[in-house]
Each structure stands twice: as structure tokens, then as C-alpha cells.
Amino acid sequence: MNKALEGLKVLDLTWVVVGPTAVRVLADYGATVVHVETGTRVDTARTAPPFRDSKPGPESSACFNNGNAGKLGLLLNLRVPEARTVLTRLIEWADVLAENFTPHVMRRWGLDYESVRAINPRIIYLSASMMGQEGPYSNLAAIGNVGAALGGFTNVVGWPDRQPSGPGGAYTDYVASKYITISLLAALEYRDRTGEGQYIDLAQAETAVHFLAPAYLDVQVNGRLPETHGNRSPEHAPHGVFPCLGHEQWIAIAVEDEAQWTALARIIGRPELAEDPSLQSVLGRQARLEELEAAIAAWTATVEPGKAEALLVAAGVPAHAALDSPAAVADPQLNHRGHFVPVEHAQWDSMVVEGSRFRLGRTPAAITAGGPTFGQHNDTVLRDILGIDDATITDLAIAGAFD
Amino acid sequence: MPPTGSETGVAAPLSGVRVLDLANEWGILAGNVLADLGADVVAVEPPAGSTARRLGPFRDDSGRAEDSLFWLAYARNKRGISLAIDTPDGLELLLRLVRDADVLIESFAPGWLAGIGLGYDVLAAANPRLIQVSVSPFGQDGPKANWPATDLTVTAASNYLLASGDPDRPPLHVPYHQAYLHAGTEAASGCLVAIRERRRSGLGQLVDVSAQEAMTSCTQSFILSSAWNDVSFFRLPPGPTRVKVGLSGVYPAKDGAVVIGFFFGSGLGPLAVKFMHWVYEEGMCDERDRDKDWVNYMALLNSGEETVEELDRVRGVLERFTSSKTKQELLEGSLSRGLLLSPAFTVKDVIESPQMAHRGYWQRTATGDKSVQYPGPFARFSASPLQYGPPAPSIGEHNAAILGGELGLGQRELEALAARGVV
Numbered sequence: 001m002n003k004a005l006e007g008l009k010v011l012d013l014t015w016v017v018v019g020p021t022a023v024r025v026l027a028d029y030g031a032t033v034v035h036v037e038t039g040t041r042v043d044t045a046r047t048a049p050p051f052r053d054s055k056p057g058p059e060s061s062a063c064f065n066n067g068n069a070g071k072l073g074l075l076l077n078l079r080v081p082e083a084r085t086v087l088t089r090l091i092e093w094a095d096v097l098a099e100n101f102t103p104h105v106m107r108r109w110g111l112d113y114e115s116v117r118a119i120n121p122r123i124i125y126l127s128a129s130m131m132g133q134e135g136p137y138s139n140l141a142a143i144g145n146v147g148a149a150l151g152g153f154t155n156v157v158g159w160p161d162r163q164p165s166g167p168g169g170a171y172t173d174y175v176a177s178k179y180i181t182i183s184l185l186a187a188l189e190y191r192d193r194t195g196e197g198q199y200i201d202l203a204q205a206e207t208a209v210h211f212l213a214p215a216y217l218d219v220q221v222n223g224r225l226p227e228t229h230g231n232r233s234p235e236h237a238p239h240g241v242f243p244c245l246g247h248e249q250w251i252a253i254a255v256e257d258e259a260q261w262t263a264l265a266r267i268i269g270r271p272e273l274a275e276d277p278s279l280q281s282v283l284g285r286q287a288r289l290e291e292l293e294a295a296i297a298a299w300t301a302t303v304e305p306g307k308a309e310a311l312l313v314a315a316g317v318p319a320h321a322a323l324d325s326p327a328a329v330a331d332p333q334l335n336h337r338g339h340f341v342p343v344e345h346a347q348w349d350s351m352v353v354e355g356s357r358f359r360l361g362r363t364p365a366a367i368t369a370g371g372p373t374f375g376q377h378n379d380t381v382l383r384d385i386l387g388i389d390d391a392t393i394t395d396l397a398i399a400g401a402f403d
Numbered sequence: 404m405p406p407t408g409s410e411t412g413v414a415a416p417l418s419g420v421r422v423l424d425l426a427n428e429w430g431i432l433a434g435n436v437l438a439d440l441g442a443d444v445v446a447v448e449p450p451a452g453s454t455a456r457r458l459g460p461f462r463d464d465s466g467r468a469e470d471s472l473f474w475l476a477y478a479r480n481k482r483g484i485s486l487a488i489d490t491p492d493g494l495e496l497l498l499r500l501v502r503d504a505d506v507l508i509e510s511f512a513p514g515w516l517a518g519i520g521l522g523y524d525v526l527a528a529a530n531p532r533l534i535q536v537s538v539s540p541f542g543q544d545g546p547k548a549n550w551p552a553t554d555l556t557v558t559a560a561s562n563y564l565l566a567s568g569d570p571d572r573p574p575l576h577v578p579y580h581q582a583y584l585h586a587g588t589e590a591a592s593g594c595l596v597a598i599r600e601r602r603r604s605g606l607g608q609l610v611d612v613s614a615q616e617a618m619t620s621c622t623q624s625f626i627l628s629s630a631w632n633d634v635s636f637f638r639l640p641p642g643p644t645r646v647k648v649g650l651s652g653v654y655p656a657k658d659g660a661v662v663i664g665f666f667f668g669s670g671l672g673p674l675a676v677k678f679m680h681w682v683y684e685e686g687m688c689d690e691r692d693r694d695k696d697w698v699n700y701m702a703l704l705n706s707g708e709e710t711v712e713e714l715d716r717v718r719g720v721l722e723r724f725t726s727s728k729t730k731q732e733l734l735e736g737s738l739s740r741g742l743l744l745s746p747a748f749t750v751k752d753v754i755e756s757p758q759m760a761h762r763g764y765w766q767r768t769a770t771g772d773k774s775v776q777y778p779g780p781f782a783r784f785s786a787s788p789l790q791y792g793p794p795a796p797s798i799g800e801h802n803a804a805i806l807g808g809e810l811g812l813g814q815r816e817l818e819a820l821a822a823r824g825v826v
Contacts, residue, residue, distance in 0.1 A: 004597070005599065005600070025596075047668070047670065048624075049628075049633060050624060050625060050631045050634075050635065051633050052631050052632065052633070053631075054632060062627045062628070062630075062631045062633070131758050132758070132783075134761070134762075135759075136738075136757050136758055136761060137756070137757075137758035138758070140737065140745065141737075141741050141742065142745060143743065144651075144664050145652075145662055145664060146662050146663075146664050146743055146744065149660075149661070149746060149747045149748060150753075151748075151753070152748055152749065152750045152753045153577070154653060154662055154748075155659075155660065155748075156578055156579065157575055157578070159572065162569070163653055163655060163660055164653060164747065165569055165575065165653060166567070166653055166662060166747070167566070167567050168563070168566025168637070169621065169622070170623065171577070171621065174620050174621040174623070175585075175588075177620065178588035178589065178620075179588065179782060180782075182436055182440075182588060182592055182595060182781075183781070183782040185592060185595035185596060185599065186416040186417070186440045186595060187416065187787075188599060189416045189598060189599060190415070190784075190786065192602060193413050193416075193418075194413050194786075198784055198785045198786035198787065199784075199785040200782050200784055200785070201783040201785075202781070202782035202783070205753075205758075206762075206764055206778075206779065206780070206781065206782075207781045209764075209778040210432075210584075211579065211581060211584050212579050213476035213477065213777070213778050214459070214460060214472040214475075214476050214579060215460075216476075216750050216753070216754065216777075217472040217475060217476055217770070217775060217777070218460040219749075219750050220754070220775050220776060221462050221770065221771075221775060222460065222464070225750065226578075226749075229578070230572075231573065231576045233578070234460065235457065235458060239553075239555060241555075241564065241573040241574055241575075241576065243573065248638050250565075250574055251559070252556045252558070252559035252564060252576070254553040254555045260551075318550075318551040318552050318553045320552070320556035320557070320559040320560045321559060321560075322559040322565055322574055323559065323560055323565075324562065324637070325625060325626055325627070325628035325635045325637075326629040328560075328562040328619075328626050329627070329630045331560070332546045332547070333541050333542070333546055333548075333560070333615065334615070334616070334619075336544070336545035337542050339616055339619070340627075352627060353627070354620075354627065355616075357617050357619070357620065358590065358592065358593030358610055358611065358617075359542070359593075360593060360597060360600075360608055361523075361608045361609035361610070362600075362604075362606065362608035363597075363600050
């Protein structure tokens, strides 16, 4: 087995979605990741759907298992003083520590970077938060959909005749997560070259700005604030999501040029629109978008999304059905890529998680296990990795360190 | 104090790493990330300019390649050359550059590079240490690998399209090319894993990124719903949706909008209770609304003790409250009371944010005749802070420095290549 990150040791104190998802990438490529959690305050991800057979339960969350696949699970209650001896050993062991508590929490526990660095000077320590570790808004209780509001995203998603609706879910979590992975790998590269560890302070709102960078330039250069345009695009027309035959069936269609427009107009049974010279430019089509969108929708409403997609794609028009979960799980492309990976799990016979979102040709990801059950690897971590003797483990357990 | 600069003279994580960035809009952010980390990223554009330059908005709405704010944002910190790699001379020059490069990023249609004689096997033969990063809508292989695609259609294929929008209208796309950007960050991660692995093996490899897969993480595992025998939240009818997300959502403020996280349950329910106390203190709701069992409200709805209609009535109460306040008043209340609430900041609000000013986030870069604040470091590194150099290159801006200075082409040769449309 040829694993790209074999030998890398990661102490994962993250929870919920943004941190665990980012750190999982390291586990996918062979790092040993010890994921620390406590049973006294259950990780929100364990209470998040989807659930196995629709039944909520801390070992039944796809959100938790997908975000923590392949990690070793250690139950350790950091609020109990005795647990700190174990954590100190883990800090000595680790190359990387990652956490995403509210900014004051690690400081309150005496686990700020200075204290951790005193134990392991080479450690890479990443703190992820919504607004950053200090500053007037640093303690804003901000999770989930609120992050999009802070990063400028809420106001760019919506219909022009309504209040903005914002992006679905905890959108900026999914952006920040990717920059966390990048930051950890970059700091490792720096340490490989210099021997120096360092502290990384990552603010989710600051990463989100990168995903709206052109809008941030537009307001300064042109004095223009972004407006909501539904699904319309400044570059392409028509550009939208149209209803298909069936309940909640939709197809996305984007016309990039005149050849695609001509093909689309013929497919929807409107050859006269294909031949209309005033529609042979983006500006011409944009001027009549309501009429053109209605013409497209009149056709899509009579066709199943798969059939509409096949006709349009065959004619070179970018189009794709808006896949719901059953359609995505059956999607031939995602399955060809091995996107859905059956893995083992301590409590369930089988489980499906997502694969790596990039493929390395020579040293591919190896994803074999779901997330750990509560304390599943306490023995492995305490005895095998840290070499703590049984008597000490018993004392720690009596003190409540593993609650 | 944390170390604030390297004592070893290495300024940045990727100092000395040479990246040839052939990516168009599909992979453009990858090179931007690597450049921020200190790599020497050379954007290689066709002589007519990258197709990424066709994406707006544009300076003064000109529509011109040099005015694309998409290009200016994501080619910052890169240098640039123009090269027609699909000509024999261009191909030869690219291969010479590949010999000394660490990374090549491309996002052409799958198979296009191989078709002009620059497949990964050819590049790896020229330089076995080369890491090739290929970004595409659906990945390099599979039944949809060559489907026509855009940011919108790939998002539809990722399941995330169904996550946004109002229940009575079609699902909504998040604008500003999010799928391209997610693919770009995945490409940067894959590249960094390959760089670390190369330290041990001495060998490069091919990194294959699918934008469809990159976007699936935005579903927060809901894409797995049917594989887990559960139902996704996306586009549930209004009743069940409200039961599941509580009263969370976008509300009107006096001068804009505000986003509230108002959830039931023991984890976040107490924040909803705190919020209701504020509404009560301001005389905008009665004790009965304040003292509903918001933590256990889901159970009350399920038992029929409370109804979705009643929840709608309280939503109206909250709307009246938020409408009576400015964004600033709402922000101050959220900060002082520890609520899960934030004004929907406009991009102008974010630029003027005292939080980001405190952190010194924005980075000024000359853009035409203006000094413009660009997004700053995506993370603050104590020992190797991200560094910002030149603005995005014009087409062929560094031809003389790179093709002349590094490959040793003379002025006359460059002119001859230009005359033949190679540079």
C-alpha cells in the first residue's frame, strides 16, 4: 500500500462540520488522525441528519461518519483536569493539532498555542473560527447559515422581486473547510523545509471573501453592489433552472454561444426562434429573456429530466438534471469515479461515505472505515500509540477523563 | 510570542516551487492559492488570452479581456506568458519549461492535451518529478467526462443546486462561479498532498479533480441520504422544512436583511430563547411567545400541542422586530447578548468591517489607475505569512522575462514567434 501521507500524525480536536471534514482529507491519504471528543457534550455532527434508516442516534449520523471517516476515536473529556495528562502526551506525539472551538475556549483550558508549543515546539497548530481569534467581532456566536451573512453571500442569492434567500446550508463552512486542508498541508511543507512549526489563525468569513472576490473588486472599481438575479447570468443567456415532468424535477440549462442557442431552440420545438437574427447574440437574448425562458419551460414541463438532458447534451448544449439524493447516488459518473465508498463500521454491517474529491494517480486515497464510535479506539490510542500502562488508564477512567 | 519570520531564510511554504498554470476558469483558483503560498506561478495563456478573461464583471463594463475582474481577482500574484501550445514551436517551448517545473495545472477538456501531444506520459517523460493537476467538470474519465458543462450544470449534477431557493420557485444557483472555485481549492489540496509525497518518492503524479465531486461537500452529506435510507432536507414542502430548521432564515431589517439561526433542541435552542427575551424586552412580543418551550418545540409540534400555523404567527412577530431595527443595532444586540444572528452584510459592509480592519485583512494592489483592496490572506500563518506581489498579468506580460531571460530566446526569435502567432 502506497499512502501519500503515511506517518503523518494528527491530533484532531475539531467538531461539527467545517473542521472534521477538512482533517478527514489527511486520513484519506494515510495520516493517523486521533479524533478527540467527549460524551458529556455530544458533537453536533452526531445529531445532524441524514440518519441511518431515518432514526436519529449518535452512531447513526451520515454527517458525522462522512466527516470523520478513517479517524481513530478517542473519548477524552478536556474539562476534567486528569485528561490533560493524556492530551499532553498526544501533543508530544502529534505533527498537527487542529481545533475549531469558539476563540476563548482553548485559552481557557490553558491550551493556547504558546502552551502547546512549550510541549512540542515543532507542532503545527491551526485554529479555525468564524471571524478570527481576536478583534471586535471575534466572539460572535456564528455558525451555520449565519456565516453566509458575515461573508457577503446572503445578499447575492435570491430573486430580484424578493428579499434575498442566501445560499443553502452552512455555505461558508464548505468554503472554509477547503482552506483548512490547504493551510495544514502548506504548513507541513514549510516545516519539512525549515523544521519550524507555526500557528495558523483561519477565519471562515475571510476565506469566504475569496469566493466572492470579483464582487469585492466590482464595488470598488465600478461602485456597484451585487444584486440578485435569480439564476440569470451576466455572461450566458438563457441560463436557468426549469421544471420538468414530475414532482420537484428540474433541469439546469446554460447557453454559452449562438450554436448552442440554435440547437436549444430547435429541440424545444421553436425553430423560428433559432432563425431569429435578433437572438444571435447574448445581448439580443438577454433583452427577451422572459419570453425565451417561458418557451424553454413550456417544453421542459412536458419531458422527464433525464430525457431532456440527453437531447440537449447530444446537441452540445450544457444541461444537467438537478440531481436529488437518489439520482446522485445512482449517477453513472459519480459511480464510475467511485464517489460512494462502502466502508466498515464498528456498529453497523455496512455504511456508505463519500470518496476523496481529488484523485492521485500513483498514491490514491484509501477509505476503508466510517467514523469512529464513541471511544472506539481508546485502547489503541492510550496503549498502543501513547504506551500508557493499565493502572494509569484505570485511574484516569475513575477520574472521569474518558467520559 | 509565536515565531514571526523564518530564521532559515525560507520565506514561504512554496518558495522556489515553479508552477505552470495553463488553467482556464475551471481551475484558475488553484494557481492563485499556490501563488499566495509563495510559489512562482506562471500563467500560460493562448495568445488571444485565457477564456477566464471572458468572465465579468468588467472594469467600466468594457467587456475587454484586460478588464475582467474575475481574471484580475484570480490571476493576482501570478506572472504571465502567452503561448500557442497547439503549434509545434509552442509545444517545444512548453516542454522546455516543463523540464524545470514542479507543477503543471490545466483544465482543458479531458484528452485535449494528450491530443496535441502533451499527455501526462509525455510530460512525465520530460520531467518525472512533475505533478500534473487536471481540473475538469466531471473528471478525466467516465461517461460524462466530455459532456458540455458550465458552473450551473455541474452544480446541478452535485445535488447542491437543490439546497438553495424558495419552495415556490425553481432552485437557485449561487452566483460568481462557485463550482470553478471549489474545484480550484480541491486541486490545490491535491497538489499539496502530491508535493509532500514527492519528498519521499522523488516522483510526480497526476492529480485528477472533478468539479462535480468538489461541489458535493456543499450538500453537508445530504447527498448520501438515500444510501442511508433517509430523506434529504432539500426542497421539502414548507411545513416539514419549518419543523426542521425552526424559525431560522433571512429576515428584513430597517436597512437591509438579517440572518437568524433559530433552532429547536438542546444544542442551539437556548440561543433562540435568549433571542426571544430580547424581543420581549423591547416590547415586541408577549410573555406567552417568550416562554414557549423553544428547546422542546419539535416535540410539541409532533404532538400537535403547537402547530405550524402558530410558528408562522411567531415568524411574523420576529419580522416586525427585525424590521424595526437597523443592521448595526441588530449586530450590537447579537454581540452583547451572544445571539446566533448576523446582519446580511453587503460586500461594502464587509470591506468597511472593523473586524477585518483590526486584522489588517485587505491587501492593496494597483489596478489600472486605482489602488484596490483585494481579499487578504485566507489564513494567518505566524511563521510564513502569505505574501502579495504583482497584480494579475496582462497577456504575455512576462514573455521577455521568462521565454527570453530563462529559456534564452533572443529578441529576434521572440519577434519571429510573435509574427507566427505562437506568442
